[in-house]
Amino acid sequence: MGEGVIIAVDLGGTQTRAARLDQQLRIVERDSRPTVTTSAQTVVDGVVASVRAVWPQDGTPVLGIGLGSPGPLDPFTGVILSPPNLPMRGFPLGDVLKEALGVPVTIGNDANAAALGEYVRGAGRGTRNMIYMTVSTGVGGGFIVDGKLLAGARGLGGEPGILLMAVEPDDVRMFETLVSGPHITRMAREAIATGVESSLKNVADFNTKDVGEAARAGDTLALSVINRAATLLGVGIVNLLHLFDPERIVIGGGVTKLGSLLFDPMWAAIRQHVSTPAYLDGFQIVPAELGGDAGLIGAGILALADGGRGDVSAFVD
Amino acid sequence: MGEGVIIAVDLGGTQTRAARLDQQLRIVERDSRPTVTTSAQTVVDGVVASVRAVWPQDGTPVLGIGLGSPGPLDPFTGVILSPPNLPMRGFPLGDVLKEALGVPVTIGNDANAAALGEYVRGAGRGTRNMIYMTVSTGVGGGFIVDGKLLAGARGLGGEPGILLMAVEPDDVRMFETLVSGPHITRMAREAIATGVESSLKNVADFNTKDVGEAARAGDTLALSVINRAATLLGVGIVNLLHLFDPERIVIGGGVTKLGSLLFDPMWAAIRQHVSTPAYLDGFQIVPAELGGDAGLIGAGILALADGGRGDVSAFVD
Numbered sequence: 001m002g003e004g005v006i007i008a009v010d011l012g013g014t015q016t017r018a019a020r021l022d023q024q025l026r027i028v029e030r031d032s033r034p035t036v037t038t039s040a041q042t043v044v045d046g047v048v049a050s051v052r053a054v055w056p057q058d059g060t061p062v063l064g065i066g067l068g069s070p071g072p073l074d075p076f077t078g079v080i081l082s083p084p085n086l087p088m089r090g091f092p093l094g095d096v097l098k099e100a101l102g103v104p105v106t107i108g109n110d111a112n113a114a115a116l117g118e119y120v121r122g123a124g125r126g127t128r129n130m131i132y133m134t135v136s137t138g139v140g141g142g143f144i145v146d147g148k149l150l151a152g153a154r155g156l157g158g159e160p161g162i163l164l165m166a167v168e169p170d171d172v173r174m175f176e177t178l179v180s181g182p183h184i185t186r187m188a189r190e191a192i193a194t195g196v197e198s199s200l201k202n203v204a205d206f207n208t209k210d211v212g213e214a215a216r217a218g219d220t221l222a223l224s225v226i227n228r229a230a231t232l233l234g235v236g237i238v239n240l241l242h243l244f245d246p247e248r249i250v251i252g253g254g255v256t257k258l259g260s261l262l263f264d265p266m267w268a269a270i271r272q273h274v275s276t277p278a279y280l281d282g283f284q285i286v287p288a289e290l291g292g293d294a295g296l297i298g299a300g301i302l303a304l305a306d307g308g309r310g311d312v313s314a315f316v317d
Numbered sequence: 318m319g320e321g322v323i324i325a326v327d328l329g330g331t332q333t334r335a336a337r338l339d340q341q342l343r344i345v346e347r348d349s350r351p352t353v354t355t356s357a358q359t360v361v362d363g364v365v366a367s368v369r370a371v372w373p374q375d376g377t378p379v380l381g382i383g384l385g386s387p388g389p390l391d392p393f394t395g396v397i398l399s400p401p402n403l404p405m406r407g408f409p410l411g412d413v414l415k416e417a418l419g420v421p422v423t424i425g426n427d428a429n430a431a432a433l434g435e436y437v438r439g440a441g442r443g444t445r446n447m448i449y450m451t452v453s454t455g456v457g458g459g460f461i462v463d464g465k466l467l468a469g470a471r472g473l474g475g476e477p478g479i480l481l482m483a484v485e486p487d488d489v490r491m492f493e494t495l496v497s498g499p500h501i502t503r504m505a506r507e508a509i510a511t512g513v514e515s516s517l518k519n520v521a522d523f524n525t526k527d528v529g530e531a532a533r534a535g536d537t538l539a540l541s542v543i544n545r546a547a548t549l550l551g552v553g554i555v556n557l558l559h560l561f562d563p564e565r566i567v568i569g570g571g572v573t574k575l576g577s578l579l580f581d582p583m584w585a586a587i588r589q590h591v592s593t594p595a596y597l598d599g600f601q602i603v604p605a606e607l608g609g610d611a612g613l614i615g616a617g618i619l620a621l622a623d624g625g626r627g628d629v630s631a632f633v634d
Contacts (some may be wrong), residue, residue: 027353038452072593081595129470144464145558148624153446154595159559162592167482169548172590178484231486242476243460243560245469273489275391275479278398280469310464 003055004061007051008299010110010292011069013085015038017292018050021300023063024313025121027293029054040088048100063098064104065093065305068113075155075307078107106302112158112289113298115142121297121316122260122289127247131240132161132288135233136253143244151309163236179233181208181255182308187225195219212258223261228260232270241270241279252288324368326384327427327609329352330402334609335367338617340380341630342438344610346371351430357405365417381421382414383620385430385612386534391462392472392624394425423619429466429475430615431605432459433625437568437605437632438614444564448557449605450477452550453570456493460561480553496550498525498572504542513538529575540578546580551586558587566591569605 005028010017014034019030030085033290034041049064072081078094081212099107115124115132124130127273129146139161143150159177177183188211198221199207199214206214214222237249255262263285274280288294305312322345327334330352339347348370353359368382389398395411397403414422432441432449440445447461454477460467465473478493494500506529509515516531516540517523523531531539555568572579580602593599603609619625620630 070597074595082593109470126446127470129474145467146465148463150561151412151448151461152445152601154562154598156558156593156596157446157560157562159592162559163480163556164552164559165484166549166552167484167488167495169545169552169586171484172552173484183435232483235481235483235486235489238481239556241473242479244467244479245471245474245475269486275476276399276473278389278391279473281471283470 003065004063004084005056006300006303007054007062007132008067008136008296008303009047009051009065009067010295010299011035011047011067011086011114012110013070015301016043016046016050017296018047018054020054020056021297024150025297025300029298035086035256037085037087040091043086043088044093044096044100047097048231051101052193062103064106064121064301064303065101066091066108066113066301067093067097068108068110068299068302069093071109071159072156073107073109075106075108075151078105104303106307108299108307109142109155109303110295111124111140112142113302114140114148115158115298116145116312117296117298118252119144120301120312122294123250123286125316129244129246131160131244131246131249133249133251134288135179135251137182138180140155143258143267145244147311149309149311151307151311160236162241163239165232165236173233175232175236179236179255184211184225184229184255185210187228188221192219194292198222199295208255209257210260215261226258226261230265233262233271234266235273236238237266237285238270238273241274241283245279247282248286250288252285252291252294254285320378321380322373323617324371324379324382324580325620326364326368326382327430327616328360328364328384328386328403329427332386333360333363333367335364335371336613338372341347342614342617345612352403352523354375354402355405360403360405361413362418364414369416375427375612379420380416381423381516381620383423383425383618384414385427385577385619386410386424388426388428389473390424390426391420392425393470395422397424423624425474425616425619425624426459426475427459427612429459429468429625430619431457431569431611432461432475432615433466433606433618433629434488434611434613434615435608437629438462439611440567440603441565442633445562446561446586448477448561448563448566448582449515450566450568451570451605452568454499454570456498457540462561464628464630466629468624468626471475472624473514476563477553477557480556482549489494489553491540492549492553496546496553496572500530501525501572504545505538508542508560515539525572527575529578532578539592543575544582545577546583548586550579551583552590554602555584555587555590558591558600562596564599565601565603567603567605569608569611573604
């Protein structure tokens with residue numbers, strides 16, 4: 001690859017972030033601005049402005065732009081399909097940005113980009129089979145299988161959050177609705193509404209962090225709802241072990257700030273339900289290391305390595 | 318690769334089968350005998366005898382032996398870990414057979430071998446991302462991701478049967494217990510025991526096929542238990558779509574003989590629960606084509622292509 005830089009974009013429902021990266025994927029300059037979700041055009045205008053804010057001023061060529069966006073999207077065509085938080089249903093974002101900016105644009109799922117970032121520069125280094133999961137208001141993820149991002153036939157693979165859990169055919173739930181932050185607080189609210197005692201009664205509009213603090217102080221209800229989510233998170237992780245048998249799962253997202261309140265019952269469920277302890281030989285669950293930079297560094301890889309679907313080992317530190 | 322043949326073995330809890338294959342993976346000669354499960358040694362003796370029965374009599378060299386066995390097992394070391402139906406816990410089958418037969422022996426999970434067989438010679442041809450599932454007394458499977466068998470870090474990946482389903486932390490079920498043949502008949506028996514009317518009352522010791530016949534004749538209970546299993550099978554398949562986004566799922570195993578009784582409600586559940594119809598663009602679910610030969614042909618690939626973990630495209634017809 002010739003001289004030049006990469007521009008990475010992390011497009012979210014609330015923030016649009018861009019960064020200029022050198023070819024070693026180091027972040028050289030950043031921009032961040034609110035995403036204006038009035039229309040597809042206002043979103044595009046924000047991306048273009050953010051990219052221009054980090055465009056090299058000295059004439060260094062921009063080799064390509066990589067952009068992570070909420071899915072579902074088609075990484076082969078750059079078309080956004082039906083994102084929950086962006087007014088871009090069926091929108092050809094890749095082509096529109098390429099036209100506006102005059103350089104190749106590669107688009108990928110934001111959680112896949114973060115997975116690539118953690119894999120090459122963060123907590124996934126040194127593995128060949130790694131799963132990245134982010135657990136916050138929802139659950140997202142990305143899967144590295146034998147050194148490559150699992151994309152699937154249409155680029156729609158790697159979605160652990162929408163894993164379905166059901167024992168009865170008429171009671172099918174999405175994994176993320178069972179383990180995410182909003183679920184934890186909703187469970188606590190519902191229990192309080194039925195008269196269950198809890199120190200959370202006195203906290204107006206409490207959030208996951210408040211539930212965590214109450215649990216640390218010994219609140220029985222808070223402990224119980226966190227335990228429940230953590231146990232089901234462990235069950236979901238066992239599913240990923242049985243299917244993917246990774247060396248490591250990297251977990252990011254706000255819910256992980258619950259720390260051992262979350263991780264202890266999660267590990268207990270994993271040990272209880274794994275079909276053979278062989279899956280746990282050398283297996284680790286570690287916190288993500290790069291925070292929001294994972295998505296930017298990963299978006300850079302989207303631009304450099306065939307949408308991240310090629311072997312990205314060459315980028316590993 | 319030089320001149321010579323491959324010997325493939327399908328080691329099961331009831332039958333041991335061996336076949337001599339040419340380098341185009343065509344089966345030239347077969348042997349089959351009951352598996353004697355008295356001890357690890359009796360199992361080994363049966364495998365050795367079956368291999369010798371198909372050994373070339375004209376001095377043609379045997380390049381290698383590939384063997385599919387019930388898991389869990391370690392395909393990198395050839396050690397059988399804890400198979401439910403074989404007395405071989407922690408048994409170094411690969412080394413023992415290599416010592417006895419004097420040629421390289423590669424061991425893999427039997428369902429992974431069948432997946433490889435269907436991928437290169439059967440119903441999976443023409444795809445790059447394919448899932449093979451067998452639904453009978455249990456559920457087994459194998460996953461082809463971007464042209465390669467998904468093995469995982471320890472070779473333990475690709476086990477859809479032990480996918481856990483849970484909505485409540487204290488009610489965790491294995492996928493295969495919800496959709497397999499024994500589950501269908503057990504559900505019917507339990508309902509009859511509680512007084513539910515059914516023509517199956519008059520069938521002594523009925524099996525899945527009997528339940529299918531009763532359903533075809535309009536028996537409400539039989540229809541209901543098949544519907545339930547088919548719906549949960551559809552839910553499980555949606556999980557595989559969301560995670561792997563395959564072009565095709567190939568289904569084998571006795572339960573598939575239920576035909577549209579199974580496939581119609583299964584497809585209804587898939588359409589109902591898939592997160593976006595984009596997953597269904599060009600997606601197919603097709604019956605397996607090779608029957609028991611899938612496992613033998615796949616075992617041949619184990620011997621030829623780095624335990625089947627290399628790119629096996631070269632073997633595709």
